[in-house]
Amino acid sequence: MGEKRIRVGVVGASGYGGMDLIRLLSLHPHVELTYVAGNHEESADIPEVYPFLPAAAGLRLEKYDPERCRERCEMVFVALPSGASGAVAAELWRAGLRVVDLSGDLRLPPDVYERWYQKPAADPGAIEAAVYGLTEWARAELRDARLVANPGCYPTGALLALLPAVRAGLAKRGHPVVIDAKSGVSGAGRHAAVDRLYGELQENFYPYKVGRHQHVPEIAGQLDVPAEGGLLFTAQLLPAVRGIYSTCYVWLRDGVSEADVRGVYAEAYADEPFIALAPPGRVPELKHVRGSNRCHIGLFVDQAAGVLQVFSVIDNLVKGAAGQAVQNFNVMYGFGETEGLTVQPLYP
Ligand SMILES: NC(=O)c1ccc[n+]([C@@H]2O[C@H](COP(=O)([O-])OP(=O)(O)OC[C@H]3O[C@@H](n4cnc5c(N)ncnc54)[C@H](OP(=O)(O)O)[C@@H]3O)[C@@H](O)[C@H]2O)c1
Structure with missing residues (x-):
């Protein structure tokens, strides 16, 4: 171009x-x-x-x-x-x-x-x-899109963590998927509210909008499960500025091993410039992605329980909002997908 x-x-x-x-x-x-x-x-x-x-x-x-x-x-x-x-x-x-x-x-x-x-x-x-713009899973529709609905911050973290397992049919039927998610306070936007005062937030931690968070139907729709019964989602407010940590639980079909799961995720995200899979025994941290458009994912299978745990981190304002929007823009106009998004995470 x-x-x-x-x-x-x-x-x-x-x-x-x-x-x-x-x-x-x-x-x-x-x-x-x-x-x-x-x-x-x-x-x-x-x-x-x-x-x-x-x-x-x-x-x-x-x-x-x-x-x-x-x-x-x-x-x-x-x-x-x-x-x-x-x-x-x-x-x-x-x-x-x-x-x-x-x-x-x-x-x-x-x-x-x-x-x-x-x-x-x-x-x-x-x-x-509107095309639902979870970039890694929507490139074909995004290329001709004139109107894009950029995904929510919690849905981005949860869906990048869950879609490989769910779309590959690894999940056991009849078991809800569980998403335990924590967000930094910038997720609520830049306006004053008592519950976001330093004195309220610092050294505090709690869930909010339990059973009624607006991201439930968005996540459920993309996972193709019912919003009621197919998904348990808990949003929690972290005393941090940026970042979303999602710990997701998927009950696996009988006989699915960690090696099977790792194979599915490695294939799904083989050529993704913004997604990194943690090696066995490691989990991602919020500060591994802060300020960047990256999503880091960790995997663990509790074989005795037959449950997959997926850990994902994103920066809510970048991969969860502005960065993914720019990534979608790049796909819409045929530019390289990492153009304007090569900034490294900010650590510590
Ligand atoms: N924050 C996140 O992590 C995040 C992640 C994903 C998606 N989103 C979504 O992105 C959108 C923006 O979020 P944000 O966090 O950037 O919000 P924000 O910090 O509260 O900013 C809202 C912006 O909208 C303007 N605005 C407010 N009320 C308006 C109205 N009635 N008519 C026209 N403009 C109005 C504000 O202008 P003034 O400052 O001049 O009032 C400000 O520029 C939201 O829909 C949010 O759900 C946010």
């Missing part, structure tokens, strides 16, 4: 997902960032308001205006809260732009969305047209 640059916009640029999009896109060799918008009236130079984004010099953060967005962009990332994001994404898509939406608004059928999000669903035509 040579030096071709796509005129790209970010809507929701003053949120955590939007900021990470700017961080990645301002260094992307095939992107010209032409529009970044939030929800505030004032207009300001990006490095002035966000000194941690020096590569975005010359870009101004402005209040979202659909007409200006359409004039300046051919492709847009929309990272607004659920309930607002899908409408903006659908409007831009209907105006002829290619769109990746980071919210949950386009990921579920309207009736399922309304039940789990307790909000009116977005444009049903847009929901129908």
Whole structure:
């Protein structure tokens, strides 16, 4: 594709997902960032308001205006809260732009969305047209996609951990899959809330939205199991900023060994630039992926119990949001999949 640059916009640029999009896109060799918008009236130079984004010099953060967005962009990332994001994404898509939406608004059928999000669903035509962008499992559909529903952060970690085993038929029928997941606090976005005050969060740890987390139907749908009865999902808030640790349990069909499981995962992820399988006896850690688009996966089979444990780590804002959105953009435009995403994890 040579030096071709796509005129790209970010809507929701003053949120955590939007900021990470700017961080990645301002260094992307095939992107010209032409529009970044939030929800505030004032207009300001990006490095002035966000000194941690020096590569975005010359870009101004402005209040979202659909007409200006359409004039300046051919492709847009929309990272607004659920309930607002899908409408903006659908409007831009209907105006002829290619769109990746980071919210949950386009990921579920309207009736399922309304039940789990307790909000009116977005444009049903847009929901129908949107490709679910778990990149490693959706490349063929992403190549021609004009509208992409970027997966949720918990679903990304859980599905990358579980899909090889489930799609290969290793799971025993009649047993629910168990996902015990912990997220850093940036998963909740950049707005004030008492339960996210330092004094509440530090040295604390607890599950939330038990039995009613909106990511349950998204994960269940992709695993092709019922949201009720097919899946036990627990979301927990970690006193950390970035990262999701998912420990998943799969009851295995009789006779399936750890060697069988490792063979399935090695084949599924053989050529994946962002996925690493830990060797036997090792498990991944949050800090192995922080700041990067990587997902690290560890495997252990308790042969006596007949249960597979899968451990996965992602950075919720990168592989769980902005990074995967850029990866999807790369596939949509035929660029190398790692373009703009070669940043190494940040350790310690
Ligand atoms: N955080 C994560 O780890 C993560 C991971 C995957 C997916 N997501 C999804 O990505 C989306 C963005 O998440 P985030 O964490 O970046 O959220 P956030 O930090 O709360 O940012 C939300 C952005 O939307 C703007 N906004 C808020 N209300 C709006 C409205 N009614 N109309 C128009 N714009 C509005 C905000 O602008 P102002 O700042 O100007 O108010 C801000 O730019 C959400 O749908 C979230 O579910 C988040």
